[in-house]
Amino acid sequence: MNLPIKKIKTKTIASLIFFSFVANPVLADTESNYHRDFSHKNIPGNPIPGGLTINSVNYYDGDSDDLVTGGIGFTALTQSYNAPTFADPTNPTTQELRQAKLNRFIDAKTAEGSLFGFQREKLTPLFDGKIAGSEILATYHVNERVGMLLQIPLDFDKNNPCIVAVPATDSDGLYNAKDVQIRGLWGLRHNCAVVYNDKGLGNGVYDITTGQGFTVDGKTDKDNILFQPQISNHESYIKNYPNRYAIKQLHSKMNPEQRWGEYVIKSIEFAFYELNNLYPSKKWISFHKDNTIVLVYAAGDGAGAALKAGELDRNNIINGIVAVNPQIQPSIDNNQLIIQKGNKTKSLMPKSLIDYSTQAALYIPCAISAIKPSKFDDNVPYASKYLYSLNRCEALKNAGLLKQGTPEEALKQLEPYGFTADLNYQLPYFYYTESIGFPYQYISAYGRYDVTENMCDYSVASTQQSPIMYQGKVEALQAIPFEQIWGLSNGHLPVWNGDDATILDLVENKDLLSPRREFYSQTETQGKIDYGTKGAICLREKINDPRVINGHKQVLATGDLRNKKTIIVHGANNVKQLPNDTSRAYVALNSKIEGPASQLRYIEVENAGYLDGTAPFDNTLLAIDYYGEDAMEWLWSNLTSDNKTALPESQLVRAKARGGNSGHAPQATSKNLVPILQTPDTKDLIKIENGKITLPN
Numbered sequence: 001m002n003l004p005i006k007k008i009k010t011k012t013i014a015s016l017i018f019f020s021f022v023a024n025p026v027l028a029d030t031e032s033n034y035h036r037d038f039s040h041k042n043i044p045g046n047p048i049p050g051g052l053t054i055n056s057v058n059y060y061d062g063d064s065d066d067l068v069t070g071g072i073g074f075t076a077l078t079q080s081y082n083a084p085t086f087a088d089p090t091n092p093t094t095q096e097l098r099q100a101k102l103n104r105f106i107d108a109k110t111a112e113g114s115l116f117g118f119q120r121e122k123l124t125p126l127f128d129g130k131i132a133g134s135e136i137l138a139t140y141h142v143n144e145r146v147g148m149l150l151q152i153p154l155d156f157d158k159n160n161p162c163i164v165a166v167p168a169t170d171s172d173g174l175y176n177a178k179d180v181q182i183r184g185l186w187g188l189r190h191n192c193a194v195v196y197n198d199k200g201l202g203n204g205v206y207d208i209t210t211g212q213g214f215t216v217d218g219k220t221d222k223d224n225i226l227f228q229p230q231i232s233n234h235e236s237y238i239k240n241y242p243n244r245y246a247i248k249q250l251h252s253k254m255n256p257e258q259r260w261g262e263y264v265i266k267s268i269e270f271a272f273y274e275l276n277n278l279y280p281s282k283k284w285i286s287f288h289k290d291n292t293i294v295l296v297y298a299a300g301d302g303a304g305a306a307l308k309a310g311e312l313d314r315n316n317i318i319n320g321i322v323a324v325n326p327q328i329q330p331s332i333d334n335n336q337l338i339i340q341k342g343n344k345t346k347s348l349m350p351k352s353l354i355d356y357s358t359q360a361a362l363y364i365p366c367a368i369s370a371i372k373p374s375k376f377d378d379n380v381p382y383a384s385k386y387l388y389s390l391n392r393c394e395a396l397k398n399a400g401l402l403k404q405g406t407p408e409e410a411l412k413q414l415e416p417y418g419f420t421a422d423l424n425y426q427l428p429y430f431y432y433t434e435s436i437g438f439p440y441q442y443i444s445a446y447g448r449y450d451v452t453e454n455m456c457d458y459s460v461a462s463t464q465q466s467p468i469m470y471q472g473k474v475e476a477l478q479a480i481p482f483e484q485i486w487g488l489s490n491g492h493l494p495v496w497n498g499d500d501a502t503i504l505d506l507v508e509n510k511d512l513l514s515p516r517r518e519f520y521s522q523t524e525t526q527g528k529i530d531y532g533t534k535g536a537i538c539l540r541e542k543i544n545d546p547r548v549i550n551g552h553k554q555v556l557a558t559g560d561l562r563n564k565k566t567i568i569v570h571g572a573n574n575v576k577q578l579p580n581d582t583s584r585a586y587v588a589l590n591s592k593i594e595g596p597a598s599q600l601r602y603i604e605v606e607n608a609g610y611l612d613g614t615a616p617f618d619n620t621l622l623a624i625d626y627y628g629e630d631a632m633e634w635l636w637s638n639l640t641s642d643n644k645t646a647l648p649e650s651q652l653v654r655a656k657a658r659g660g661n662s663g664h665a666p667q668a669t670s671k672n673l674v675p676i677l678q679t680p681d682t683k684d685l686i687k688i689e690n691g692k693i694t695l696p697n
Helices: 013-023 073-080 094-102 177-189 234-240 256-278 301-311 353-370 389-398 407-417 424-434 437-446 480-489 533-542 544-551 583-597 625-640
Strands: 052-060 133-142 144-154 162-167 194-196 205-207 242-247 293-299 318-323 338-341 344-347 458-462 502-508 566-570 600-605 651-654 687-689 692-694
Touching: 013 600, 052 256, 073 301, 094 177, 094 480, 133 256, 144 177, 144 256, 144 318, 144 692, 162 177, 162 256, 162 301, 177 194, 177 293, 177 625, 194 256, 205 480, 242 458, 256 301, 256 437, 293 301, 293 625, 301 318, 301 566, 318 625, 338 583, 344 407, 353 389, 353 407, 353 424, 389 533, 437 502, 437 544, 480 502, 566 583, 566 625, 583 600, 583 687, 583 692, 600 625
Parallel strands: 162 194, 162 293, 293 318, 318 566, 338 692, 566 600, 600 651
Antiparallel strands: 052 133, 133 144, 144 194, 205 242, 338 344, 458 502, 687 692
């Protein structure tokens, strides 16, 4: 079902300029000085939120620069990936860094640009997806710095105001390209203000040698930076561990995840404050929770933050939530949850993220040759990169973790953790791109480990940046200067330079040859790469460390959404946020906690996971973001239509894979991306009641 939406107003450049300076003079262009209407004057009932610092205000004309593409335009983004350019590589400007973050290749064959995201048929050479408006950058600083970014489009509808909050995807910070160009774009297209927050993570990379880090706008400095650890015996540490870095999520010792929901709510308060300054009323504030629609729309870890914001929102500021593939870990306590599929019924006992991810990191490198390709392929993507897989098997056998030491035995160790046959073909790619850093970042955060502790003999280092004869060795930054990392990083490790070389990554300090990243590490026998077996075993054991257990308890979700209208969208083929351990368990718990009053809907999508439907899985997996946007349209129609369109029922969407050869799949169409239905066929209904979730066959 295609619901009507507000059309974005297509303007010529001349009309944009005229409108911005005549019809709406408050949106004047400024680099660093506030315009009079952004001067944050005292408006009755609109005090500045505590801990908030306004860093900059900029206006983008929708021509030379804009809110969503950094001046590049949709057409250029879909034609090819263009490496970021910097006039001075060691001193990039804030605008160059911003553009680098927003510069991504959009594969239109996934249907982005036609069925979701940019609407290609409405674009013209004068309006190539560029949206004019103002952008306000801020930090919220109570205990730790949280980056916040507010975008107010030129055609913000102050008569029907709305705010869309977008907590950053996964560990990334502000200007995550998909956040801006999919989730933020949805809000801007609906004439809403969009506010982002980095969840207390951001690109908080700190160079221990130089004492430099990044400010909220990406510039390098030694003061007012996103993260600055206190390192005792600084000189000694540098001498013993040269070219090392600290990462905010891993080493802040703050466990930011426990406050993710709070940061989302603080970002909404920031948005209200700025809008009321921009459009002041003579008597009182113009915008408040009773006359402004507030939605939260996020993916991955950001989606987990969205749900936690709903749990914390006692003042009913938030009207609705769409959470795509949420990294959410429910606290089941004494609540018994049940899952039924077909005639099979069993207890639903969700495993923690650090439990299933450390099990995966331990056994995937050995299991490679036992993994079968998808029905569309002859080979398993990225399996050919594991030249030393049997060395890991041997090391696991020597450690008593496998009896026979075979790949088949290793693969069986993954089955009880939810890695089933229909998911396993993704595992070589998943491990190669996420590596040991995926579980490590959470365990380090939960345990509040200091950077100098080098937990499990890992540290973060700059590695070989050239793919020629690449062996993951620790080397000083050369090909990519530190000043550019903010623009290139997605907030978690590894930070890549192309497909086959890393810039920053976790390295095995006690590699038998020299420190290097674990994919090239020898920890058991010199001359035998075993993918850092000792480190993987240590990390697996860390999940039982009392300090990690305590930190993990602090991030668990209650399942009480306070009866908010919420749609969770989850890919059935998601190997990163396993459905049983995240969304399925959460919706079952919610039904137990809220009962019939719950307004949560669960949409599970076949042939979709955490990836975006591009190669090497373009033929097997679809873009889950289509369904996030579809869910937002249903939520929007429910909240704004005259007849109050009912929310869709919980359902399994039987989306159809594109097929063909990997890397050459045909164009995705509406025959593949089957839309969410308001009332699906009974065989596709997902039933959720009193702690039980029943899934269709």
